[in-house]
Amino acid sequence: MERDAGGVTSPFVPEFVNSPFGDPGVYISLPRLGTAILVDLGNLDRFPAAKIHRVSHILVSHTHIDHFVGFDRVLRLLLGRDTLVKIYGPTGIIDNVLGKIRGYTWNLIDGYPLVFEVFEVEPTTVRGVRLSAATAFSPQPLEAHSFFGVLCEQPEFVIRTTHLDHRIPSLAFAVEEPRRVNIRKDELERYGFTAGPWLEALKEAIRTNAPPETTVTATFACSEQPSQRLSIAELRTKLVEEAPGQKLAYVVDAGFTAPNIERIVDLARNADVFFCESPFVDVDREQAKFRYHLTARQAGSLARWASVKELNTFHFSPRYSGRAQELVDEARATYSGKMDTDVAY
Numbered sequence: 001m002e003r004d005a006g007g008v009t010s011p012f013v014p015e016f017v018n019s020p021f022g023d024p025g026v027y028i029s030l031p032r033l034g035t036a037i038l039v040d041l042g043n044l045d046r047f048p049a050a051k052i053h054r055v056s057h058i059l060v061s062h063t064h065i066d067h068f069v070g071f072d073r074v075l076r077l078l079l080g081r082d083t084l085v086k087i088y089g090p091t092g093i094i095d096n097v098l099g100k101i102r103g104y105t106w107n108l109i110d111g112y113p114l115v116f117e118v119f120e121v122e123p124t125t126v127r128g129v130r131l132s133a134a135t136a137f138s139p140q141p142l143e144a145h146s147f148f149g150v151l152c153e154q155p156e157f158v159i160r161t162t163h164l165d166h167r168i169p170s171l172a173f174a175v176e177e178p179r180r181v182n183i184r185k186d187e188l189e190r191y192g193f194t195a196g197p198w199l200e201a202l203k204e205a206i207r208t209n210a211p212p213e214t215t216v217t218a219t220f221a222c223s224e225q226p227s228q229r230l231s232i233a234e235l236r237t238k239l240v241e242e243a244p245g246q247k248l249a250y251v252v253d254a255g256f257t258a259p260n261i262e263r264i265v266d267l268a269r270n271a272d273v274f275f276c277e278s279p280f281v282d283v284d285r286e287q288a289k290f291r292y293h294l295t296a297r298q299a300g301s302l303a304r305w306a307s308v309k310e311l312n313t314f315h316f317s318p319r320y321s322g323r324a325q326e327l328v329d330e331a332r333a334t335y336s337g338k339m340d341t342d343v344a345y
């Protein structure tokens, strides 16, 4: 894990929840916050309960059973916990969640503090409901708001989404760290400063675009030297190294159509890790097209066009059991330019 002089770790640590032939899903641990984002809710039976306990945000691409059957395990594991979990999904997600919840009887959970907020992402609006265990999950509408691509914006991460065509809407997601602001340890020592909470204040001021004349109180290693208020403009030049933040992109269940390609490439552009489905090999492209899915070659093409740094393919069709390497190789060959990219159908 990367650390800078302020002692800050990489913000996102992603992992697949299943093998590439299992139900799709990625768990993104957020070590700075001690929480996690879970993308898709397929079978989670083998995924550790302790990790599910930390989930604060759930992103559901669509509610085909291989992407939603795991809701019950999440519900069961979180039921007695004092937590608020935000769930985002396409049109219909509120009914889907309520359908699951209404499959059970809830007469003995009055004191339970668990709350879900479920948000339905339509092309231009997001509407939500609040479901509290304390009120037997009876839905309380939340105020709807306009949608311009961003689902959730926090100091630590931004979640974006776009609508893809899977013969139903399927959401693709990007989780991004805001611009990375690191303190140069060598320069910190050279100027005689000492590390401390003031560096966090400096970073926060830069991240939030505070005016350059804003000051923070710097402390010095030499005990004789009193702390001093210095402008962020000056400290930025002396001590700060800035870089784009970490970015993850997740794409599943979408056809290789021109509009989908444009949206995926836009969303995944320059991602550090691109998680992309590749259920079929290129020779079975007609099957892929018929099922509104991608081939490995198409996944490789998208990764190449989006200039991602790393491509991880998954959601392999069981018909290729024992042939996973073929799917991986085809995607890699296209991504690296050894095989021609595909054209939209």
Ligand SMILES: [Zn+2]
Binding pocket: 024, 064, 066, 067, 252, 253, 315
């Ligand atoms: Zn699927």
Ligand SMILES: [Zn+2]
Binding pocket: 062, 064, 166, 253
């Ligand atoms: Zn699907």
